[in-house]
Amino acid sequence: MDYLTGVRQKETLEISELLLNAEAGxxxxxxxxxxxxxxxxxxxxxxxxxxEGLLQCVYEEGIAGFELNGIKEAATxxxxxxxxxxxxxxxxxxxxMEKLRILSEPxxxxxxxxxxxxxxKTSLEAKLNYRAISLRNVRERAKFRIQxxxxxxxxxxxxxQGFTEIHTPKIGAKGAEGGANIFKxxxxxxxxxLAQSPQFYKQMMVGVFDRVFETAxxxxxxxxxxxxxxxxxxxxxxxxxxxxxxxxxxxxxxxYLQYAMRLLSSDYAKELQILDITLPKVGQIPxxxxxxxxxxxxxxxxxxxxxxxxxxxxxxxxxxRYAKEEWDSDFVFVTHYPSKxxxxxxxxxxxxxxxxLSFDLLFRGMEVTTGGQRIHDHRxxxxxxxxxxxxxxxxxxxxAAFKHGMPPHxxxxxxxxxxTMKLAGEDNVRETTLFPxxxxxxxx
Amino acid sequence: MDYLTGVRQKETLEISELLLNAEAGxxxxxxxxxxxxxxxxxxxxxxxxxxEGLLQCVYEEGIAGFELNGIKEAATxxxxxxxxxxxxxxxxxxxxMEKLRILSEPxxxxxxxxxxxxxxKTSLEAKLNYRAISLRNVRERAKFRIQxxxxxxxxxxxxxQGFTEIHTPKIGAKGAEGGANIFKxxxxxxxxxLAQSPQFYKQMMVGVFDRVFETAxxxxxxxxxxxxxxxxxxxxxxxxxxxxxxxxxxxxxxxYLQYAMRLLSSDYAKELQILDITLPKVGQIPxxxxxxxxxxxxxxxxxxxxxxxxxxxxxxxxxxRYAKEEWDSDFVFVTHYPSKxxxxxxxxxxxxxxxxLSFDLLFRGMEVTTGGQRIHDHRxxxxxxxxxxxxxxxxxxxxAAFKHGMPPHxxxxxxxxxxTMKLAGEDNVRETTLFPxxxxxxxx
Numbered sequence: 001m002d003y004l005t006g007v008r009q010k011e012t013l014e015i016s017e018l019l020l021n022a023e024a025g026x027x028x029x030x031x032x033x034x035x036x037x038x039x040x041x042x043x044x045x046x047x048x049x050x051x052e053g054l055l056q057c058v059y060e061e062g063i064a065g066f067e068l069n070g071i072k073e074a075a076t077x078x079x080x081x082x083x084x085x086x087x088x089x090x091x092x093x094x095x096x097m098e099k100l101r102i103l104s105e106p107x108x109x110x111x112x113x114x115x116x117x118x119x120x121k122t123s124l125e126a127k128l129n130y131r132a133i134s135l136r137n138v139r140e141r142a143k144f145r146i147q148x149x150x151x152x153x154x155x156x157x158x159x160x161q162g163f164t165e166i167h168t169p170k171i172g173a174k175g176a177e178g179g180a181n182i183f184k185x186x187x188x189x190x191x192x193x194l195a196q197s198p199q200f201y202k203q204m205m206v207g208v209f210d211r212v213f214e215t216a217x218x219x220x221x222x223x224x225x226x227x228x229x230x231x232x233x234x235x236x237x238x239x240x241x242x243x244x245x246x247x248x249x250x251x252x253x254x255x256y257l258q259y260a261m262r263l264l265s266s267d268y269a270k271e272l273q274i275l276d277i278t279l280p281k282v283g284q285i286p287x288x289x290x291x292x293x294x295x296x297x298x299x300x301x302x303x304x305x306x307x308x309x310x311x312x313x314x315x316x317x318x319x320x321r322y323a324k325e326e327w328d329s330d331f332v333f334v335t336h337y338p339s340k341x342x343x344x345x346x347x348x349x350x351x352x353x354x355x356x357l358s359f360d361l362l363f364r365g366m367e368v369t370t371g372g373q374r375i376h377d378h379r380x381x382x383x384x385x386x387x388x389x390x391x392x393x394x395x396x397x398x399x400a401a402f403k404h405g406m407p408p409h410x411x412x413x414x415x416x417x418x419x420t421m422k423l424a425g426e427d428n429v430r431e432t433t434l435f436p437x438x439x440x441x442x443x444x
Numbered sequence: 445m446d447y448l449t450g451v452r453q454k455e456t457l458e459i460s461e462l463l464l465n466a467e468a469g470x471x472x473x474x475x476x477x478x479x480x481x482x483x484x485x486x487x488x489x490x491x492x493x494x495x496e497g498l499l500q501c502v503y504e505e506g507i508a509g510f511e512l513n514g515i516k517e518a519a520t521x522x523x524x525x526x527x528x529x530x531x532x533x534x535x536x537x538x539x540x541m542e543k544l545r546i547l548s549e550p551x552x553x554x555x556x557x558x559x560x561x562x563x564x565k566t567s568l569e570a571k572l573n574y575r576a577i578s579l580r581n582v583r584e585r586a587k588f589r590i591q592x593x594x595x596x597x598x599x600x601x602x603x604x605q606g607f608t609e610i611h612t613p614k615i616g617a618k619g620a621e622g623g624a625n626i627f628k629x630x631x632x633x634x635x636x637x638l639a640q641s642p643q644f645y646k647q648m649m650v651g652v653f654d655r656v657f658e659t660a661x662x663x664x665x666x667x668x669x670x671x672x673x674x675x676x677x678x679x680x681x682x683x684x685x686x687x688x689x690x691x692x693x694x695x696x697x698x699x700y701l702q703y704a705m706r707l708l709s710s711d712y713a714k715e716l717q718i719l720d721i722t723l724p725k726v727g728q729i730p731x732x733x734x735x736x737x738x739x740x741x742x743x744x745x746x747x748x749x750x751x752x753x754x755x756x757x758x759x760x761x762x763x764x765r766y767a768k769e770e771w772d773s774d775f776v777f778v779t780h781y782p783s784k785x786x787x788x789x790x791x792x793x794x795x796x797x798x799x800x801l802s803f804d805l806l807f808r809g810m811e812v813t814t815g816g817q818r819i820h821d822h823r824x825x826x827x828x829x830x831x832x833x834x835x836x837x838x839x840x841x842x843x844a845a846f847k848h849g850m851p852p853h854x855x856x857x858x859x860x861x862x863x864t865m866k867l868a869g870e871d872n873v874r875e876t877t878l879f880p881x882x883x884x885x886x887x888x
């Protein structure tokens with residue numbers, strides 16, 4: 001019988017440890033994947049890829065106690081050597097190699113993609129086909145560190161605001177939003193669907209915890225094949241009770257974005273630099289009414305309105321352009337969407353019931369959030385269900401929460417991959433999705 | 445056009461704000477759901493349910509500027525009154541009510557469950573049927589705050605250990621573990637499955653980030669109807685490269701558990717008290733070999749071994765009892781599981797290939813984690829696939845990662861609901877699942 005007492009101390013050092021705790025001339029052990037080897041004749045550079053970045057190791061005959069051709073690209077190795085300062089090396093340090101231990105060797109060292117180039121110059125298609133390889137490129141993987149910062153900030157900010165994290169089922173009997181875009185499956189010989197959103201569940205949980213959030217996958221069987229749609233994505237959802245109006249929800253999102261930008265600046269500065277990202281200012285976010293901004297951009301840019309009830313992608317771009325030009329903001333809330341384009345549970349504006357107390361957040365030309373106040377009154381809810389010609393069947397549990405009392409509430413859903421995409425300046429959401437699912441892509 | 449500048453300051457105070465920032469005699473505004481009303485004749489107590497707990501409000505004729513029968517149970521209200529100290533009230537404070545504003549009223553105030561009782565005395569079946577209501581009971585909801593602490597600790601601890609959070613697809617072409625327990629669905633006229641685990645993806649991502657984790661739902665179409673199985677649950681998964689052995693994985697889990705218990709003690713003390721939970725000591729966790737502990741409990745407790753290759757539930761209980769009696773530990777690692785009961789990617793023990801470099805963690809009589817070292821060598825992996833009579837078809841992308849080099853690595857998966865269940869002293873995993881999915885339960 002042995003005892004495990006906690007994380008084991010390693011002899012090998014990470015890059016941050018080399019920078020903080022080690023001194024030039026010191027003997028160190030490091031490990032990593034051989035990212036690339038540059039043989040300059042008398043000297044060679046072996047670049048290790050580690051989780052914190054690249055580490056330059058120097059091979060010199062006579063000093064290294066092994067042959068250079070003992071190292072293959074894509075092998076993983078442990079190296080013993082001397083730490084030295086070198087301004088030209090990544091992070092200003094390098095290791096003069098003395099001993100080598102091979103940890104693993106590739107079966108095939110001819111990589112399908114030139115991952116050691118600074119920018120991976122290949123098609124999106126190739127990047128996705130060889131996903132486990134393309135993400136080894138330092139810039140490609142950095143996007144997903146930024147994504148981590150965004151979701152981490154969402155949770156940490158909401159914990160600080162008294163929210164409780166919940167986990168709601170993805171398999172259910174009926175979709176929350178209705179419509180045709182639902183994946184169906186067989187659940188022990190019963191028909192079931194995959195959740196399009198945690199909408200019903202997060203509302204029910206407002207009656208329990210007042211404020212809740214969930215960060216989880218959602219599934220949309222939409223037959224769109226566009227640069228902005230995915231059939232499975234990570235949704236950042238929150239729902240909060242005791243609101244005075246839907247402005248409380250927009251204010252909470254503004255607070256989140258402010259927090260996220262601060263976290264990225266402090267903890268993900270390296271990745272921001274690798275990707276050459278300039279963070280948007282989020283001091284204040286303008287909010288403007290749907291029909292007013294539609295008219296404003298139509299007038300200012302000579303855009304012809306085709307659909308008075310929804311925003312076309314081109315209009316989203318124009319509204320963002322308008323917000324940048326007029327208010328110097330990368331973000332803009334568009335409020336009071338037409339009732340007929342919002343789901344039944346959306347709260348209509350009592351001052352004009354053709355519109356709802358709802359909003360979208362546009363970021364650099366694209367919708368990244370949909371939110372608003374919900375109906376909390378049981379009778380109002382059942383009347384709206386009836387008025388829409390819908391049935392209460394399958395919504396009994398949802399409606400029971402309202403029957404037995406629910407506070408005024410609202411919430412939002414943010415598409416994590418889209419938010420990452422616009423922040424990273426990408427033009428296809430697949431670029432910021434680890435393993436995208438779309439009409440044609442079910443693998444890898 | 446308006447501006448949103450961040451979270452809006454509320455006039456209403458939360459319980460922690462009343463305790464920290466308000467003084468006896470001060471006029472305050474509070475809101476909440478009417479949990480219960482106790483009319484004592486000359487005086488009445490209106491107990492508000494708020495996210496931080498219960499708040500006692502006192503109704504006295506002459507002081508309150510409204511009628512007591514203006515308040516219904518299950519309504520949500522905003523109250524203006526005077527803060528007073530009262531040792532007998534929850535948190536030692538109460539509000540003498542002066543003004544009342546009704547925020548919402550229930551359509552039906554006859555609650556299906558007596559949620560204001562300290563312990564909800566009803567069947568599990570009833571609790572699950574009225575989930576949105578039963579969770580309004582203070583003890584019922586506290587379990588899910590503990591669950592939050594466990595998952596939050598997992599992420600925070602792993603961030604601190606250099607892990608990157610990933611989001612892998614739940615819809616795929618092929619299951620990672622194989623076998624019959626896979627939910628199937630139609631994906632735009634192509635056969636697809638729901639992920640049983642993120643196994644293949646997290647391994648592929650070890651080649652990218654060295655250390656990764658994911659906290660997400662997994663789906664198992666198992667036809668078990670037991671107290672410990674769910675068909676959908678939240679899996680806490682990690683995978684780490686550059687390990688010296690599978691002991692590194694167990695040590696990381698030990699570190700996580702130590703961190704989690706500290707976080708629960710500091711940030712969830714209220715819920716621990718509500719549930720009367722005594723946290724287990726996690727100074728060190730004993731690790732013992734599968735065949736040795738099987739023999740030891742057989743001998744000590746006279747248990748008859750039926751299956752030499754797996755642990756029966758009864759054996760898990762006996763092993764935990766043994767660990768408690770012999771080593772005073774609520775946790776015990778059982779290591780070196782038989783190869784034939786572990787998946788193809790498990791690393792066999794080079795010293796005896798009938799066993800694997802793997803482990804389960806048992807906690808108070810039940811398996812809550814499965815983990816181990818994986819095969820990282822491409823050839824060893826393909827040979828094992830062949831030896832098992834499996835096909836590489838559908839695993840090309842997974843195998844490509846190995847072909848092009850992977851470090852020695854391993855990982856684990858923890859069932860969040862089971863861990864919560866054993867910590868909370870429940871005997872059915874449904875008690876600690878927000879909306880369980882099992883053979884008969886697809887709603888709510």
